[in-house]
Amino acid sequence: MNEGTSATRAATRAAWTPVLRDAGAYGQELGQQILAMAHEIAAHPLRGPLTDPGRSGEDKAALASRLFSGRLDERVVELLRGMARGRWSKPVDLVSALHDLGIEAILAGAHADGTVADIEREVFEASEIIGQDRELREALEPSWRTTAEQRVRLADEVFGPHLSAPAMSLVRWCVRHHAEGGPRRNLRRVVERAAALQHRTIADVVTAVPMTSAQEARLLATLTKRLGTEVELNTSIDPAVIGGVRIAIKSHIIDHTVRSAVADLRAQLAG
Incomplete structure (x- = not known):
């Protein structure tokens, strides 16, 4: 991420975090408004004028007010005003940041009310x-x-x-x-x-045949110890893996399958 976008994201998060914390369960409504606002900015398009480096920060903040004051919660409008005052290397970075903030607000609000x-x-x-x-x-x-x-x-x-x-x-x-x-x-x-x-990590586990309860328990214990969080296994069956197990955790993949071993061997022979 470029320096301008990174700095503005960091400043935005520092200003927004206490607002979201104080909002409690209402964060869900704020998040929905942020996502709707991000869509409107991207669709019209308004991201260029709101991030134009040739305009002053206050001019862009005033534009944000004209666009959304009276239509959205004032906390959401103030969020956009602050972001408009910042520097963005690419206009699309503003929309991307709003997407992240909207999703986080909905989930944080749901966490606050237990849903x-x-x-x-x-x-x-x-x-x-x-x-x-x-x-x-x-x-x-x-x-x-x-x-x-x-x-x-x-x-x-x-x-x-x-x-x-x-x-x-x-x-x-x-x-x-x-x-x-x-x-x-x-x-x-x-x-x-x-x-x-909720302090949980989801692990996608693919095997050729269903694991036994004992195998699932051992795998769960191993991953919990390695990751330091509660782990939820999302298991599926794929006969093509032949044997072993493939585990995907976010973007990290642990592949200990026969199919993977055969592919590695073929690559070595071809190389």
């Missing part, structure tokens, strides 16, 4: 449904055939009646925001953040 586990479960279940329904998954993936708003409307139709407002706000962001891995990767990021607030 973060419910939101984690809702978002995880949405991810599972998308993963199991190929037609739905393809319809929600970024494509030239559909607009982002069409995909968001589809997500609203499928999940809106079943999810809480904070969880649905996160699902909309996951569908709208382009990222490698599509909506499911974004959903997983949200689930991981929710788990971290």
Whole structure:
């Protein structure tokens, strides 16, 4: 991350953290407003004028006020005013920072009122449904055939009646925001953040055949000791791994499978 963006992010977080802490459970509402504001800034687009290095910080802060005062909670408007006064190397960095702050606010507010586990479960279940329904998954993936708003409307139709407002706000962001891995990767990021607030780490475990209860217990104990947090195993079966186990924790992968060993051997022979 470039120096200007990094410094502004740090200053923003320092100013926003006590505000979010004092907001308690209302952080969920603030987070939803931040994500909606980020979408409006990106869609119109307003990120250029709000980050223009040729304009004074106060001029950009005044623009933020004209755009959102009276429409959003004043704490959210003040957050944007402070960010507009900062320096951003790329306009898109402002929107990215707002996305992070919005997600964190929703989860922090849910943590304050004891519902973060419910939101984690809702978002995880949405991810599972998308993963199991190929037609739905393809319809929600970024494509030239559909607009982002069409995909968001589809997500609203499928999940809106079943999810809480904070969880649905996160699902909309996951569908709208382009990222490698599509909506499911974004959903997983949200689930991981929710788990971290509860001092848990999620480990995806893939084996060729189901593990026994004793094997799961040993693996759980090993990972808990190594990571220093409570660990939740998300197990799945893939006969293609042949034998052994593949473990993915965030972006880190531990691969002790026969398929991996064979691939390594082939690479060595080819080299």
